Amino acid sequence: MSLLTIENLAVSIGGTPILKGIDLAVNAGEVLGIIGESGSGKSMTALATLQLLPEAARATGAIRFEGTDLMTLDDRAMRAIRGGRIGMVFQEPMTALNPVKTIGDQVAETARLHGGLSHKAALAVARQTLDRVELPAPRFGLGLYPHELSGGQRQRVVIAMAIAMRPKLLIADEPTTALDVTTQAQILKLLERLVREDGMGMLFISHDLGVVAGLADRVAIMRAGEVVEQGPTLGLFRALQHPYSQALLSASSHQPQRHPTPPPDAEPVLAIEGAVRTYPLPRSGFWGKPRHFTAVKGVSLMVRRGENIGLVGESGCGKSTLARAIMALDPLEGGRISIAGKPLSKKGADFATRRNLQVVFQDPYGSFNPRHRVDRLVGEPFHLLGSAAPEGPERTRRIGKALSEVGLTPADAEKYIHEFSGGQRQRIAIARALILEPSLIILDEAVSALDVSIRAQILDLLADLSIRLGVSYLFISHDLSVVRAITDRVLVMKAGEIVEEGETERVFTAPNHPYTRELLAATPNVEAALKAREARP
Amino acid sequence: MPAYLAGRFLSLAASLLAASLVIFLVLEIVPGDPARFMLGINAQPDTLAALRAQMGLDAPALTRYVTWLFGLFHGDFGISYTYKVPVAELVLDRIWISLPLALFALGLSTLIAFPAGIIAATRRNSPADVTVMGLTQLGVALPNFWFAMLLVLLFAVTLRWFSAGGFPGWDDPLLAIRALTLPAVALALPQASILSRVMRSAMLDTLSEDYVRTARAKGLSRGQTLWRHALRNALIPVLTIVGLQFSFLLAGAIIIENVFFLPGLGRLVFQAITARDLIVVKSVVMLLVAAVILVTFLVDVTYALVDPRLRRTSP
Numbered sequence A: 001m002s003l004l005t006i007e008n009l010a011v012s013i014g015g016t017p018i019l020k021g022i023d024l025a026v027n028a029g030e031v032l033g034i035i036g037e038s039g040s041g042k043s044m045t046a047l048a049t050l051q052l053l054p055e056a057a058r059a060t061g062a063i064r065f066e067g068t069d070l071m072t073l074d075d076r077a078m079r080a081i082r083g084g085r086i087g088m089v090f091q092e093p094m095t096a097l098n099p100v101k102t103i104g105d106q107v108a109e110t111a112r113l114h115g116g117l118s119h120k121a122a123l124a125v126a127r128q129t130l131d132r133v134e135l136p137a138p139r140f141g142l143g144l145y146p147h148e149l150s151g152g153q154r155q156r157v158v159i160a161m162a163i164a165m166r167p168k169l170l171i172a173d174e175p176t177t178a179l180d181v182t183t184q185a186q187i188l189k190l191l192e193r194l195v196r197e198d199g200m201g202m203l204f205i206s207h208d209l210g211v212v213a214g215l216a217d218r219v220a221i222m223r224a225g226e227v228v229e230q231g232p233t234l235g236l237f238r239a240l241q242h243p244y245s246q247a248l249l250s251a252s253s254h255q256p257q258r259h260p261t262p263p264p265d266a267e268p269v270l271a272i273e274g275a276v277r278t279y280p281l282p283r284s285g286f287w288g289k290p291r292h293f294t295a296v297k298g299v300s301l302m303v304r305r306g307e308n309i310g311l312v313g314e315s316g317c318g319k320s321t322l323a324r325a326i327m328a329l330d331p332l333e334g335g336r337i338s339i340a341g342k343p344l345s346k347k348g349a350d351f352a353t354r355r356n357l358q359v360v361f362q363d364p365y366g367s368f369n370p371r372h373r374v375d376r377l378v379g380e381p382f383h384l385l386g387s388a389a390p391e392g393p394e395r396t397r398r399i400g401k402a403l404s405e406v407g408l409t410p411a412d413a414e415k416y417i418h419e420f421s422g423g424q425r426q427r428i429a430i431a432r433a434l435i436l437e438p439s440l441i442i443l444d445e446a447v448s449a450l451d452v453s454i455r456a457q458i459l460d461l462l463a464d465l466s467i468r469l470g471v472s473y474l475f476i477s478h479d480l481s482v483v484r485a486i487t488d489r490v491l492v493m494k495a496g497e498i499v500e501e502g503e504t505e506r507v508f509t510a511p512n513h514p515y516t517r518e519l520l521a522a523t524p525n526v527e528a529a530l531k532a533r534e535a536r537p
Numbered sequence B: 001m002p003a004y005l006a007g008r009f010l011s012l013a014a015s016l017l018a019a020s021l022v023i024f025l026v027l028e029i030v031p032g033d034p035a036r037f038m039l040g041i042n043a044q045p046d047t048l049a050a051l052r053a054q055m056g057l058d059a060p061a062l063t064r065y066v067t068w069l070f071g072l073f074h075g076d077f078g079i080s081y082t083y084k085v086p087v088a089e090l091v092l093d094r095i096w097i098s099l100p101l102a103l104f105a106l107g108l109s110t111l112i113a114f115p116a117g118i119i120a121a122t123r124r125n126s127p128a129d130v131t132v133m134g135l136t137q138l139g140v141a142l143p144n145f146w147f148a149m150l151l152v153l154l155f156a157v158t159l160r161w162f163s164a165g166g167f168p169g170w171d172d173p174l175l176a177i178r179a180l181t182l183p184a185v186a187l188a189l190p191q192a193s194i195l196s197r198v199m200r201s202a203m204l205d206t207l208s209e210d211y212v213r214t215a216r217a218k219g220l221s222r223g224q225t226l227w228r229h230a231l232r233n234a235l236i237p238v239l240t241i242v243g244l245q246f247s248f249l250l251a252g253a254i255i256i257e258n259v260f261f262l263p264g265l266g267r268l269v270f271q272a273i274t275a276r277d278l279i280v281v282k283s284v285v286m287l288l289v290a291a292v293i294l295v296t297f298l299v300d301v302t303y304a305l306v307d308p309r310l311r312r313t314s315p
Helices: A042-049 A075-081 A103-115 A119-132 A151-163 A181-198 A209-215 A233-238 A243-252 A319-326 A351-355 A374-388 A392-405 A410-414 A422-434 A452-469 A480-486 A504-509 A514-522 A526-535 B002-029 B034-039 B045-055 B061-073 B087-122 B127-141 B144-158 B173-207 B210-218 B222-251 B254-259 B265-274 B278-306
Strands: A004-013 A016-026 A031-036 A057-065 A086-089 A169-173 A201-206 A218-223 A226-232 A268-281 A291-304 A308-312 A334-339 A357-360 A440-444 A472-477 A489-494 A497-503
Touching: A004 A042, A016 A031, A016 A042, A016 A057, A016 A201, A016 A226, A031 A042, A031 A209, A042 A057, A042 A169, A042 A201, A086 A151, A086 B210, A103 A119, A103 A151, A103 B210, A119 A151, A151 A181, A151 B210, A169 A181, A181 A201, A181 A209, A181 A514, A201 A209, A209 A233, A209 A243, A209 A526, A218 A233, A218 A243, A226 A233, A226 A243, A233 A526, A243 A452, A268 A319, A268 A472, A291 A308, A291 A319, A291 A334, A291 A472, A291 A497, A308 A319, A308 A480, A319 A334, A319 A440, A319 A472, A351 A357, A351 A374, A357 A422, A374 A392, A374 A410, A374 A422, A392 A410, A392 A422, A422 A440, A422 A452, A452 A472, A452 A480, A472 A480, A480 A504, A489 A504, A489 A514, A497 A504, A497 A514, B002 B061, B002 B278, B034 B045, B061 B278, B087 B127, B087 B173, B087 B222, B087 B265, B087 B278, B127 B173, B144 B173, B144 B254, B173 B222, B173 B254, B210 B222, B222 B265, B222 B278, B254 B265, B265 B278
Parallel strands: A031 A201, A031 A218, A086 A169, A169 A201, A308 A472, A308 A489, A357 A440, A440 A472
Antiparallel strands: A004 A016, A004 A057, A218 A226, A268 A291, A268 A334, A489 A497
């Protein structure tokens, strides 16, 4: 008998079906990976298992855990299972912990609640559990607060809370999505170890095929509230049956059609020489000396016309700080930045310089004013033209043209931003960046928030625009596979410095710097994971 | 924590000094010569000059400012021009009405607002929530002096449970509290209404946080999640409002003091202004400003107790 069996689970909210007859099973000691894009119902499946669905939700079907149908239990009986026999780890380690309680108290709470332990005994359990998730004393004392830990360390605390009572089942909902690749690799290794040591079953939910292929014993692929396909990992991936699964796999390793690398003597659109950027830190004490943190330590790089450059690095490496300096949002403490041959002054960039430089940000939901119509959003950069800004029909024509370039229609200019999906919004952001025909667009994690199939479409669009309009990209990302797909040259940044630079293919196939090798090794990859499985005896 | 406290304390001292300067300068600029006011418009110039010299009004502004400030440090607030008694005495008499009244009203307001806000937030869109929201809307809209008059009509005139006004002194504490009850209720109503709404929205924000979901996934009940995880986080914005309300209640009770004939600080300032008793105005305003700044300081310290993120000195 399986540890967890979900039979014909259907959930609807306000009459809208969210899950339509899900059948899944997890055995003890086994990892079931659930893959799906946003809205596929994978998180709802997890919440339904813990009976933590939103109040308006109606659920039917059966969820059998160790022989008991959880759907028939009342809240009191369910509370004994949550955290006790089923642990759950969520996506966002930065917000999943209570900011005003110590990590010791938060882990101990699980033990007090389910083990009936005294505060002191519960703290001892917390200490053991934090050791198990590799947060050893004395560096990680029980009295630390969440804000004193990094994202990866916080996720370890969340995992410690979930496994403190050695539950039979662990549900992990995108537990590594918000983390850097090297941190992700460590957390995945930790989860794998805990599953093996405790003989737990794990329901591992992710949108990342590479991660699931590496971790899961069996895989279920979900779309729009249904499981379209499931089976043992290797067999399933080697012979995907459903067209959606096949499309998903090809989108995850999508390689857009690119143009040949531009000639090396093309004029530079962006030149950075020895850029230094420092931030003041809080004083160490009341009478302490003012301290500084150097986020960018003498970075030099050049982007030529028509060239696509990738800048990769993990969070805190200084890539966003550098991007802000290029956009002339922050002044440099040293070095210089020139855009299309004109150096930025201390005061920032003039309108003529800004016209040559546009940017697309990561969050397609937060980067638009919701009260403006699309024509105003897309036409906003026109103010940089001053009195030469187009008006009336000419303005409408140019906005329509920009929207057509990105695969939307001129009629979309009349709409408001909430009428568009995430992928469409990112197209609108690109249209806004294109409207002044700049020579350089900075793409700051521009496809990181998108589902794989949408991401493939946007990458195609970017490659196409680069060929047709001759625009250069500075592609800033933590996602190495995306950078590999879209760039000619790549720079690897670590702790404020460029540690490696070169032709993209060369860097990916024959990395020189140990850090680059580490990053590449940590990057999840479906094919590599499957090969490793095949090689196992 | 010590660095945080030291920082807050320095800012407290600087605020007090700046406030004293502003108050002094404003009262220098306002028209009206206290000496002339005391002697009437037909006073002889030499009598006027003599009185001005006696009151110390002829000294340079800087000297008078420093003397005043120095006096404040020693508890010497000067002698009232009209009452001819030390200002400190006047203030002391009245602070024993204004301070208990403010605390009483603040206590009532939080006692009403905390449960009301929490109930409304946890039972969102239920009849309880709709009732709380409706009543608080009414509470914000009603002018408090009118509400005070209604209270007098009902509880003092018709039911005769409380007196309609006046203050019997603290010789009999029960009687004193009885005299302060209706004014405190009248003062607390609008404050409680605002505070309930702040509590409700802070609680709603907190309840939708990820760590509340984490707590539920740990196996905590709704009630346990609320008490152990949500409440302390929701308190941070609420504390700000409580601090502001206390300052307002201390100095802003003047209308209610008038309705109930309470000789409080508000009435003292009002009478001093009409009588051009500038030394009283200056000192009482300074005292009130000091109280407000002190409360803000205490709120800042409470923040640090509630939120560990404020205690850190280095990242």
